[in-house]
Amino acid sequence: MRTKIVAGNWKMNMLQHEAISLISDIKKELKNRGPNAKNTSMIIMPPFTWIPAAVEMTSAEPAISIGAQNCYHEPNGAFTGEVSPEMIQSTGAEYAILGHSERRQYFKESHELLKKKVNAVINAELYPVFCCGEPLEVREENKQETLIKQQLKESLFHLDEQDFSKVIIAYEPVWAIGTGKTASPEQAQSMHQFIRQLIHDNYNDKLAENTTILYGGSCKPDNARELFSKPDVDGGLIGGASLKAKDFIDIFFSF
Numbered sequence: 693m694r695t696k697i698v699a700g701n702w703k704m705n706m707l708q709h710e711a712i713s714l715i716s717d718i719k720k721e722l723k724n725r726g727p728n729a730k731n732t733s734m735i736i737m738p739p740f741t742w743i744p745a746a747v748e749m750t751s752a753e754p755a756i757s758i759g760a761q762n763c764y765h766e767p768n769g770a771f772t773g774e775v776s777p778e779m780i781q782s783t784g785a786e787y788a789i790l791g792h793s794e795r796r797q798y799f800k801e802s803h804e805l806l807k808k809k810v811n812a813v814i815n816a817e818l819y820p821v822f823c824c825g826e827p828l829e830v831r832e833e834n835k836q837e838t839l840i841k842q843q844l845k846e847s848l849f850h851l852d853e854q855d856f857s858k859v860i861i862a863y864e865p866v867w868a869i870g871t872g873k874t875a876s877p878e879q880a881q882s883m884h885q886f887i888r889q890l891i892h893d894n895y896n897d898k899l900a901e902n903t904t905i906l907y908g909g910s911c912k913p914d915n916a917r918e919l920f921s922k923p924d925v926d927g928g929l930i931g932g933a934s935l936k937a938k939d940f941i942d943i944f945f946s947f
């Protein structure tokens with residue numbers, strides 16, 4: 693059985709006091725709602741600066757893990773301003789998002805660079821949350837499957853089976869991110885099924901069945917249930933709605 697996950701990508705939001713009060717509110721909401729009967733796991737991904745506090749504040753919460761939104765691909769050295777996967781791992785955080793479309797678009801992250809980051813994250817014993825997704829013009833030409841296949845092939849499918857089993861994939865159509873335009877449950881299901889088939893073709897049935905594939909892009913409390921009801925959608929990578937404790941917890945309980 694693959695793990696169901698609801699992950700909150702805070703992006704570049706929250707000052708220190710806001711970060712602390714958001715995590716306190718998430719913990720309170722979680723307590724009010726009681727245990728999650730579907731065994732869903734939660735990952736909170738704050739900016740680097742708030743990771744140690746987030747780890748400390750959630751250390752007694754078995755349902756909550758902490759992750760980073762990015763990292764560099766070297767373990768240490770003269771790379772001013774960068775943060776290594778080893779540093780993230782040493783805080784007690786367990787995950788790192790890689791290949792988010794904002795990193796690909798604004799910071800020109802290439803397939804080749806992402807391949808190095810995937811290797812570095814796995815070497816540091818973190819779990820990569822690898823994002824893929826197509827811009828609007830690619831969807832309009834109906835070439836989304838070709839692009840997703842290339843994104844996965846060039847940065848991920850070099851991994852051996854054991855390392856691939858640590859990967860979580862997030863399908864985030866760029867046209868749905870921050871736009872309020874969610875992919876329909878059918879569009880999400882179709883792409884998730886395609887991704888699972890690619891894993892099957894490159895590895896085997898067992899890995900395909902066990903890989904968690906998240907949907908991201910304007911996922912909100914009012915559409916999460918329908919998206920998560922699709923057989924190949926194993927949860928969500930949530931942007932805007934992860935900044936409000938109640939909305940995030942509503943999504944967390946949407947299975």
Ligand code: 13P
Pocket residue numbers: 701792864868869870871872908909910911929930931932933
């Ligand atoms: P929104 O939920 O704000 O559309 O962002 C999605 C996203 O980019 C998560 O990584």
